[in-house]
Amino acid sequence: MVLEAKNIEIKLGDKTIIEDVSIKVDKGKSVGIIGPNGCGKSTLLKSIYKYIKPDKGEIFLDNKNIIDENPKEIFKHMAVVGQFNQISFNFSVYDIVLMGRSPHKTFLEKDTQKDREIVIESLQKVGMLSYINRDFNTLSGGEKQRVILARALAQKPKILILDEPTNHLDIKYQIEILEIVKSLNISVLSVLHDLALTYKYCDYIYVIDGGKVVKSGTPDEIITRETIKDMYKIDSKVIFDGEDMAICYRK
């Protein structure tokens, strides 16, 4: 699916967090957003997944206007993996992943064999199938994150929004999650805190600073010493190894 946000402005109180930002995710492309802490990237994502209503601008998912459309209609196609995984109730892993089916269901519709199979398939993809009957709250941070990804997969999305989904994970699972996401071949819009991973997994990158898009381009154009210096006021050296890249930070 194509996601397009046009001229978004978001104010919290009288402070402008996002000012005239336009971004686009083409079909099947992986687009990354980077920027220093507090630049407004999470707020922008929140407006895309309908948690915050922007003060100005329009957001389209194909031809649907996200801002006005019935939420169920949107989340049949869009799934979000974020940071909000604290749950005060004791749900089983199965229950959590099954919730991913709810946008596809009317109130009285029962869970079918197909829903169960989708849940099992999603859990298998993230390597958590043997945890199916476990209490979600007894899992580690990384395990929880993989279950939440499984829930997103159970939505059968055509576009995935990732808001620092790999924060609690060790590198093995970070790569694993991003590989799973890549293998889906759907549109992805992500905020990853790791620049090397952003370089590796994104086709196009937007740099946001002070609530505005200051730069955008391919990973090779964006992940450079200059961008890092502009964003973080830190000097660095970018080293390439085949298709991968590493950054050495200098004081």
Added chain:
Amino acid sequence: MMEMKAIREVSLDKVLKDEIRFRKIVVGLVVVLLLGIALSLSVGEIRISLDNIIKILLNRETTNLNTKIIMNLRLPRTIFAIIVGAGLGLCGIVMQSSVQNPLADPYILGISSGASFGATFYILIGVKLLGNINKFGLSVFAFLGGVVAAVLVISLSSVGGKTSSVKLVLAGTVVNALCSAFTNFLIYLGNNAEGLKSITFWTMGNLSITDTKINILPGIVVLLSCIYFLSQSRNLNSMMIGEEAATTLGVDLNKYRKKYIAISVLIIGILVSSAGIIGFVGLVVPHMIRGIVGSNNKKILPLTIIASAIFLLYADILSRLIIPNGELPIGVITSMVGAPLFMYILVTRNRRYGDN
């Protein structure tokens, strides 16, 4: 590939076994409920055998004393206990899901203290001003007090945009304190020993009704609400995993939360106004059920509705048995049984309800 398939089969099996277990629990609870109904009809100052009860229910003779006891006293009371129990349990679950707090109580919205204030106002002042309007005067004032308090809590908690569960709980606490203060103020100024006695009696809950008609309104409201919320289990589940996560599953939390809370307020207002204050049912029963089957509303809604009816029915039977030739107020029993149960839950809940 074969191995993968086998793992899937095993997992599917686990899920299906869980559903079979759920059905077994439902059947078990229904049996306990039926036993409770039989017991409730049978025990009291005059013991009536099951044989006689069945005969009376089938023939509806109105001649002998036993028939009168069953048809005019015990049957309406039994039905009332089931309705009130089911309603309190249902509201407990709905409130806990709506404010995402497993410790939320149906009374958290200030309904009980508002209703107490309404009842106190009626008993101490209303009767003098308006005369004894009719036998429902107390109920009407208690209902109004409860609803006004709840509306106050909801509007307080939505000041400045989104209603958060923290704001809701805080607003509930404040309104509770305010209503209690005004209630005490009235009691102090009223200096009316007789009135004070009826207020105290009212706040301890009462299931003894002598008119079957009293069951009609709460019965219809609770039945319809049960049916409605059973169809909302997916929304309630999504709410329980947090506001932002619920949004990303397509649930407009603010809209549904208002609707669900409004319905709960209505139900509790009606129950409190006809049965007084009966605490802990909506808190303890959902907790026990969650400990057994987890928090999926698809399971805990039906189980809690039945189990709460059972809880109140047996509490009522107990209240009639403890004191020879008399009865203990129902609210005293539910709190005496409920509070220790709740303590036990708090002590043993450890990781199962991680609220880290």
